[in-house]
Amino acid sequence: METEGGADGPRERIVAAALRLLEEDGAEAVSTRAVSAAAGVQAPTIYRLFGDKQGLLDAVAAxxxxxxxxxxxxxxxxxxxxxxxxxxxxxxxxxxxxxxxxxxxxxxxxxxxxxxxxxxxxxxxxxxxxxxxxxxxxxxxxxxxxxxxxxxxxxxxxxxxxxxxxxxxxxxxxxxxxxxxxxxxxxxxxxxxxxxxxxxxxxxxxxxxxxxxxxxxxxxxxxxxxxxxxxxxx
Missing domain, CATH: 1.10.357 (Tetracycline Repressor; domain 2)
Structure with missing residues (x-):
């Protein structure tokens, strides 16, 4: 079972994937579907960890x-x-x-x-x-x-x-x-x-x-x- 902390946890993978999409194609490319596919997680994991897309973007900004x-x-x-x-x-x-x-x-x-x-x-x-x-x-x-x-x-x-x-x-x-x-x-x-x-x-x-x-x-x-x-x- 995956842990949420650590350098290779789902949170870190999601933020890294969102950052790659952001820098390659802009903020519009950072969709829940695209990020979940790039990070290798299910969409509900993103909602559980970040609340919504804005919460994810805030984490990327941080x-x-x-x-x-x-x-x-x-x-x-x-x-x-x-x-x-x-x-x-x-x-x-x-x-x-x-x-x-x-x-x-x-x-x-x-x-x-x-x-x-x-x-x-x-x-x-x-x-x-x-x-x-x-x-x-x-x-x-x-x-x-x-x-x-x-x-x-x-x-x-x-x-x-x-x-x-x-x-x-x-x-x-x-x-x-x-x-x-x-x-x-x-x-x-x-x-x-x-x-x-x-x-x-x-x-x-x-x-x-x-x-x-x-x-x-x-x-x-x-x-x-x-x-x-x-x-x-x-």
């Missing part, structure tokens, strides 16, 4: 996110957090161009609150946090994360939708540099880089502060957010 995150987190941070953001952006766009059907599923067809998508945002937020700690963030961290996500995902989906021979080879680089210019400052040459980078840097370091009460931290966090939001939004 698998894609896990593989992507394993690649991103395997890279050690460098000395320049802005350069790390550039490299992460290029890795993200490269994923989309190498696996367009999977990318569309991961970023255009999953609903909000997906655990895998949340994990991907957390990795991006860590990149942004390191930029803030270095005193080089000119906008609030949440806004920076949102801008990188919106422009990065939109750029990648635009490239995927454009025939390969018609793609602008500089589109991703231009979009990347525009976002970086909007959210970061140059490495400060003087001890005082200005109020916004200083406030953002202190805001990023608050989790390490243990000399203030929770109420005091809350007030300080609000003040710092107001500084970065008021002066960083221009």
């Amino acid at each position: 698998h894609g996110f896990a593989s992507y995150l394993a690649t991103k987190t395997a890279t050690e941070p460098g000395d320049d957090p802005v350069q790390d953001l550039r490299e992460g952006w290029d890795l993200h766009v490269g994923l989309g161009l190498a696996h367009p059907a999977l990318y569309r599923l991961m970023y255009a067809r999953t609903g909000p609150g997906s655990p895998a998508a949340t994990a991907a945002v957390d990795v991006l937020a860590q990149h942004i946090g390191r930029i803030a700690e270095a005193g080089r963030l000119r906008v609030p961290e949440d806004r920076a994360v949102g801008l990188v996500r919106a422009v990065g995902e939109g750029t990648t989906l635009t490239l995927i939708a454009t025939p390969e021979g018609q793609r602008d080879p500089l589109l991703a680089t231009s979009a990347r540099e525009a976002v970086i210019a909007a959210i970061t400052t140059d490495a400060p040459a003087l001890p005082d880089p200005g109020p916004v980078p200083a406030a953002a840097a202190l805001r990023a370091a608050l989790p390490d502060v243990d000399t203030l009460s929770a109420a005091e931290l809350g007030v300080l966090r609000e003040w710092l957010d107001r500084i970065t939001a008021a002066q960083g939004g221009t």
